Amino acid sequence: MAKTVDQLLARLRSALKAADFDDPGQEARLLLGGLLDLTASEMLSRGDRPVSSADEQKVEQALARRLAREPIYRILGHRAFRGLDLALSPGTLEPRPDTETLVDAMLPHVRARIADTGGCRILDLGTGTGAILLALLAEAPEAEGVGVDLSSDALVTAARNAEAHGLSPRVTLIESDWFVNVSGRFDVIVSNPPYIPTEVIGGLDPEVRNHDPLAALDGGADGLDAYRVIAARSRTFLEEGGTVGVEIGYDQRESVSGLFEAERFRRIAALRDLAGQDRVLVFAPA
Template sequence: MAATLDAVLAAVRRSLAEAGVEDAGREARLLVAGLLGLTPTELLTRGASPVADAERAKVEAAVTRRLAGEPVFRILGRRDFRGLTLKLSPGTLEPRPDTECLVDAMGPQVDAIIARQGHCRILDLGTGTGAIILSLLDEHPLASGVGVDKSADALATARDNAAGHGLAARFDARESDWFSSVDGIFDVIVSNPPYIVSSVVDELERDVRDHDPRLALDGGADGLDAYRAIASESRRYLSQDGIVGLEIGYDQDGPVTALFEASGFRLTQRARDLGGRDRVLVFQPRG
């Protein structure tokens, strides 16, 4: 007799809890619903429904992967970000809720630019899945932009994500080491660059250390390499009233601000993440 959905869900929750997985109930629901193509409501209302042996085997294989340290969303191959379901791949950082703070901060800025000139052109440095720029394009139909990344795998994933949400016509993905292959002028430059100190990367939680690409994590000896590159070159690619919005590490407000001030920028806004830590800085060229 086939196991019921309730029984499968309970077994997954129990396996994760016994292995010490934090919030085992939530992760069990995410895995089972994601693998079986169920909505949260269906997960609750179809508990007595039988689960086919093949589907149950798929769930058990996923649990094995989770217990080996692979994150839930890596197993599912996708993650939701501001209402967009984004594909993940080995070359992409898994987008996380804190990064939504950057999109929140840039939204009113993009609105103001569009109100002033009828359109807004955005450059996303280190685009990964495209989470930041695709969210901005989705929420601002008169915006368009370019996402650059050093990883060909990440760029292919970003293109797929753009196409999947009807944004391909307003999005260009380009292989570039920061500004090396960038041309043109932009109204907004955004980035969630690598900012972890090199010596700390190997000490991160294994979900991050073993499954997010090191290229998207390692910010150099002091964690500031990417910010130096962005600060030193951004002005050449910004419109007269352009802005730069950045995600930062919780302790990098002062150092990143100093780098940009030394490159002729002024800080116009800072924002905190869901945990109350400094997470976003917005700069505009002086003068």
């Protein structure tokens, strides 16, 4: 006999609770809703709806993956970021809400540049899914941008996301090791670079350690390798009056600021995420 939505929801919740997941109810709702394309209210109103055997099998396969600590949004293959539904792939970080802080920080600078000059060129270093660049472009129709990544897989995914949201005409994607293949100048440079010290990676949650690409996590011995490159080279690619915004680890505010100040930048903003942790720094040439 076919199981109902309610029965599958109970099955997921029970299995996740037995495996000591922190919030089995919420996880069960996210997973089932994503797999069956049901909103939270639809799961309530259609709880007695029978589920096909194919969908039931899909749910069981997804549950096995989650019990093996694969992140929910990796299982679903996409995640929302600032109102954009973004496809994920093995070569991309899963965009997280904390990174929306970087969009919040840089959008006023993008809009100010547009107000002054009629346009804004954005460079996104380590673009991954394209989340930061696409979010900025979606909210600033006069802007255009270049997304850079060393991963060809990430660039394919970013192109797919740009196309899905009608942003492809304003996006150029380049395979490059940071600035190596980049040319021209930009009004805004943004990056969420790898910033986790190498020795810390082995202790990360398995959802991150085993599923996010290592190249997007490993920031070198002290976690600052990428910031050294960005600080040293940004001035060459920055238009007069331009700004640089970077995401940082919770304990990197002063160390990253010092790297930029040594390259004759001044910190003009420091923002915290929703958890109150230092998350974003914004710099302008001194």
